[in-house]
Amino acid sequence: xxxxxxxLPEYRALRTSGTMLDACLNPELASExxxxxxxRHGVDAAxxxxxxxxxxxxxxxxxxxxxxxxxxxxxxxxTASDIAALTAIDPATVRExxxxxxxxxxxxxxxxxxxxxxxxxxxxxxxxxxxxxxxAAYIIEGGPSKxxxxxxxxxxxxxxxxxxxxxxxxxxxxxxxxVQLDAGASAGQLFDxxxxxxxxxxxxxxxxxSSAAALAIAREVAAPEGSGLERIPLIHFGVGTGELLAxxxxxxxxxxxxxxxxxxxxxxxxxxxxxxxxxxxDPALLFAPAEIRTAAVERIxxxxxxxxxxxxxxxxxxxxxxxxxxLGGVVRxxxxxxxx
Amino acid sequence: xxxxxxxLPEYRALRTSGTMLDACLNPELASExxxxxxxRHGVDAAxxxxxxxxxxxxxxxxxxxxxxxxxxxxxxxxTASDIAALTAIDPATVRExxxxxxxxxxxxxxxxxxxxxxxxxxxxxxxxxxxxxxxAAYIIEGGPSKxxxxxxxxxxxxxxxxxxxxxxxxxxxxxxxxVQLDAGASAGQLFDxxxxxxxxxxxxxxxxxSSAAALAIAREVAAPEGSGLERIPLIHFGVGTGELLAxxxxxxxxxxxxxxxxxxxxxxxxxxxxxxxxxxxDPALLFAPAEIRTAAVERIxxxxxxxxxxxxxxxxxxxxxxxxxxLGGVVRxxxxxxxx
Numbered sequence: 069x070x071x072x073x074x075x076l077p078e079y080r081a082l083r084t085s086g087t088m089l090d091a092c093l094n095p096e097l098a099s100e101x102x103x104x105x106x107x108r109h110g111v112d113a114a115x116x117x118x119x120x121x122x123x124x125x126x127x128x129x130x131x132x133x134x135x136x137x138x139x140x141x142x143x144x145x146x147t148a149s150d151i152a153a154l155t156a157i158d159p160a161t162v163r164e165x166x167x168x169x170x171x172x173x174x175x176x177x178x179x180x181x182x183x184x185x186x187x188x189x190x191x192x193x194x195x196x197x198x199x200x201x202x203x204a205a206y207i208i209e210g211g212p213s214k215x216x217x218x219x220x221x222x223x224x225x226x227x228x229x230x231x232x233x234x235x236x237x238x239x240x241x242x243x244x245x246x247v248q249l250d251a252g253a254s255a256g257q258l259f260d261x262x263x264x265x266x267x268x269x270x271x272x273x274x275x276x277x278s279s280a281a282a283l284a285i286a287r288e289v290a291a292p293e294g295s296g297l298e299r300i301p302l303i304h305f306g307v308g309t310g311e312l313l314a315x316x317x318x319x320x321x322x323x324x325x326x327x328x329x330x331x332x333x334x335x336x337x338x339x340x341x342x343x344x345x346x347x348x349x350d351p352a353l354l355f356a357p358a359e360i361r362t363a364a365v366e367r368i369x370x371x372x373x374x375x376x377x378x379x380x381x382x383x384x385x386x387x388x389x390x391x392x393x394x395l396g397g398v399v400r401x402x403x404x405x406x407x408x
Numbered sequence: 409x410x411x412x413x414x415x416l417p418e419y420r421a422l423r424t425s426g427t428m429l430d431a432c433l434n435p436e437l438a439s440e441x442x443x444x445x446x447x448r449h450g451v452d453a454a455x456x457x458x459x460x461x462x463x464x465x466x467x468x469x470x471x472x473x474x475x476x477x478x479x480x481x482x483x484x485x486x487t488a489s490d491i492a493a494l495t496a497i498d499p500a501t502v503r504e505x506x507x508x509x510x511x512x513x514x515x516x517x518x519x520x521x522x523x524x525x526x527x528x529x530x531x532x533x534x535x536x537x538x539x540x541x542x543x544a545a546y547i548i549e550g551g552p553s554k555x556x557x558x559x560x561x562x563x564x565x566x567x568x569x570x571x572x573x574x575x576x577x578x579x580x581x582x583x584x585x586x587v588q589l590d591a592g593a594s595a596g597q598l599f600d601x602x603x604x605x606x607x608x609x610x611x612x613x614x615x616x617x618s619s620a621a622a623l624a625i626a627r628e629v630a631a632p633e634g635s636g637l638e639r640i641p642l643i644h645f646g647v648g649t650g651e652l653l654a655x656x657x658x659x660x661x662x663x664x665x666x667x668x669x670x671x672x673x674x675x676x677x678x679x680x681x682x683x684x685x686x687x688x689x690d691p692a693l694l695f696a697p698a699e700i701r702t703a704a705v706e707r708i709x710x711x712x713x714x715x716x717x718x719x720x721x722x723x724x725x726x727x728x729x730x731x732x733x734x735l736g737g738v739v740r741x742x743x744x745x746x747x748x
Contacts, residue, residue: 217692217727224696264648267668267690267723308604310650311669328607329651350607352557356564383607387557 075390078104088133089125092118095171102176106183106191108392109399113192113255114180116173116248120198120259121206123244126165127157129207137212144210146218148229154207155232159239166247173251192255195248197286199260199306200237200278207233216265223274234278242285249290249300256286257303257325263316264308264327271312279304280319287320303346307384313338328383333374345375348383349398354390358397365401373407413444413457415730428473429465432458435511442516446523446531448732449739453532453595454520456513456588460538460599461546463584466505467497469547477552484550486558488569494547495572499579506587513591532595534643535588537626539600540577540618547573556605563614574618582625589630589640596626597643597665603656604648604667611652619644620659627660643686647724653678668723673714685715688723689738694730698737705741713747 079101083091091097101117121131121139134140145151177193184191201219208218222230245256260279263271283302291297304316305325317324317339324343326335328350335345353364365380372378380402386395413419419441423431431437441457461471461479474480485491517533524531541559548558562570585596600619603611623642631637644656645665657664657679664683666675668690675685693704705720712718720742726735 215724215727220690220692221695221727224692224700264669267692268671270690270692308648329604331608350560350610352560352564352607352610355561360564384555387555387561 074388075386075395076104076108076392078108088119088135089122089131092122093125093168093172095168095175098172099175099179102172102193103179103183105395106180109396110403111399112189113194114176115194115257116176116196116253118169118172118196120196120203120241120261122169123162123197123240124203124207126162126169126244127159127240128161129154129157134211139206140211141207142210144218145207146222148226151229151233155236157236159236159243162240162243163247166244169244169247170251173248173253177252193253194303195245195253195256197241197245197248197256197258197282199258199263199304200234200241200282201263201266201275202259202261203237203241204230204233205262205265207237216262219262220265220270223270227274230274234275235281238278238281239285242282243289245282245286246289249286255301255303255322256283256290257305258283258286260304260306260309260316263306263312264310266312268311268315272315276315276319279316283319283321303379305346310335310338314340317341317343323377323379325381326383332368332371332378336374342376344377344379345372346379346381347372348381351382351384351387351390354387354394354398358394361394361397362401365398366405369402369405370407413441414728415726415735416444416448416732418444418448428459428475429462429471432462432512433465433508435508435515438512439515439519442512442533443519443523445735446520449736450743451739452529453534454516455534455597456516456536456593458509458512458536460536460543460581460601462509463502463537463580464543464547466502466509466584467499467580468501469494469497474551479546480551481547482550484558485547486562488566491569491573495576497576499576499583502580502583503587506584509584509587510591513588513593517592533593535585535593535596537581537585537588537596537598537622539598539603539644539646540574540581540622541603541606541615542599542601543577543581544570544573545602545605547577556602559602560605560610563610567614570614574615575621578618578621579625582622583629585622585626586629589626595641595643595662596623596630597645598623598626600644600646600649600656603646603652604650606652608651608655612655616655616659619656623659623661643719645686650675650678654680657681657683663717663719665721666723672708672711672718676714682716684717684719685712686719686721687712689721691722691724691727691730694727694734694738698734701734701737702741705738706745709742709745710747 098117102114106114124131130142132140180191205216205219208222249256290300301322303323304321307327310330313335323346326345326347328348332345353361438457442454446454464471470482472480520531545556545559548562589596630640641662643663644661647667650670653675663686666685666687668688672685693701
């Protein structure tokens with residue numbers, strides 16, 4: 069349940085001063101925030117508190133996270149020369165400057181180990197990065213946009229510049245995920261928040277490749293082929309990607325996140341290969357009476373039986389004004405459920 | 409091609425002063441703007457220049473259209489009492505105050521008749537209204553929002569208030585469409601811009617009914633059953649509604665708009681009844697080289713053969729900065745195409 073923290077009073081108490089980026093780069097703060105929903109709700113894994121633009125910041129790109137708005141850059145980057153200036157940055161910079169992230173992950177896994185001992189069960193940390201398309205959507209527009217037309221039109225306007233940008237972003241964000249896995253995260257998730265804005269043929273032709281590259285970089289760096297290290301589970305997720313699920317599933321991933329618009333059994337049929345699924349309670353149901361919410365949780369768990377494995381979570385981020393008790397109720401309903 | 413006008417220099421020349429709402433309520437301006445893309449691009453029908461919030465303005469609700477942002481109300485309306493204050497307004501007010509719209513439609517059909525005579529072919533006017541869910545999304549949040557969580561959560565928080573609001577909105581917006589049809593529009597289109605934010609079961613349970621009611625009101629007022637008047641073609645469209653197409657198609661409509669995310673042949677199979685389709689060029693392709701754009705147009709026309717009839721248009725609004733010549737190229741490619 070990504071963003072489960074932001075509905076918590078204890079989160080707001082920690083975030084009274086400093087920017088979102090400051091919090092991401094502060095190992096004590098980032099690890100504490102990561103643990104908050106784990107302690108409060110008793111969930112079975114933690115999602116590393118971070119932001120998709122952190123690796124761009126580490127690479128020296130000027131960017132901030134405007135409260136209530138999202139990532140904002142100093143200017144849009146719409147032309148081949150704007151993009152060339154960006155891709156001249158060596159992606160290795162991300163790793164060289166990643167110390168705050170390494171320390172945050174190390175501290176988080178240590179806190180999780182303590183919590184895990186109390187509970188008597190494993191508590192994995194899921195690392196976190198944004199997919200190249202979504203990062204490109206922000207970079208090209210210079211900030212959030214309704215339809216991401218800057219990125220979508222660059223694909224058709226200047227395909228070479230698009231390919232350069234997304235190949236570079238795959239290294240930037242793949243390295244960011246690798247850093248987290250190296251530092252101790254047990255799994256990784258690549259978020260392509262805005263991929264749902266793409267027509268399926270555009271996704272296949274111009275986007276899927278760079279997502280696959282980012283995941284391959286993370287996988288190869290964290291557990292090089294022939295190293296004897298265990299394969300690291302990688303999850304991929306995008307919002308509104310009902311038409312893209314089959315194409316996303318062809319990437320070398322271990323689980324696919326499905327948003328709340330597609331029932332999991334429908335998703336399993338659409339994907340066409342046995343792949344664990346993650347999802348997908350409609351966050352709006354956090355505002356529903358308990359019995360309606362619980363019925364929805366049970367329906368989703370039943371639908372999830374159509375997949376070879378199912379990681380329950382929300383089908384999108386937790387709304388800021390969600391009642392923490394409703395989230396707790398969801399967790400209890402999941403833990404109480406047994407297949408009929 | 410809704411919003412085809414806004415990319416035109418002749419549109420910007422007409423809109424140098426006054427608000428969007430002023431333009432919608434000025435019969436000379438609204439009719440002239442409606443005709444601009446018809447004259448410039450040689451399209452086969454006109455979409456009435458208006459805005460989905462016009463009937464709310466006519467009903468006396470304080471609302472404006474903020475440039476670059478969209479509909480903005482004086483305050484969010486989130487509670488049952490906020491909503492009760494709104495639904496106390498008699499929807500008949502829309503018809504009583506609709507004179508500027510009636511005059512705009514009359515003037516538009518007259519200008520279209522003149523253009524039609526020059527061309528030697530019919531030029532229908534398509535009337536235009538927003539669906540209750542989309543209007544509710546703006547009303548509850550007090551303006552545009554990213555995820556429409558205000559409306560989506562009201563459905564689960566207070567179903568009675570939701571049903572009251574959307575039943576009222578169905579009358580408000582259905583009457584607005586009926587006014588346009590009565591005044592001479594040949595067809596009507598109901599836009600549910602944000603329905604794609606809904607899970608399919610929520611759509612079926614809490615949204616579809618009020619869209620159907622709005623369309624039924626428009627149909628019954630414009631051509632009452634037993635009046636001997638011809639059935640008026642009604643089109644329904646929503647963005648990102650791939651998972652909802654089959655449910656939208658159960659409404660009493662004559663054509664279904666499909667956005668650019670679902671190929672028309674896939675949509676035809678998903679719908680499960682023979683229904684004319686409208687769509688669906690990805691607007692991003694307006695920025696592509698001519699040969700790529702034309703190939704996409706031809707692919708869509710071929711896919712459209714899977715439906716009993718096909719109205720070609722874009723699979724979403726025309727981007728503001730689209731090159732008018734690209735739109736003209738699309739129209740020429742459609743007119744030149746013949747099935748293989």
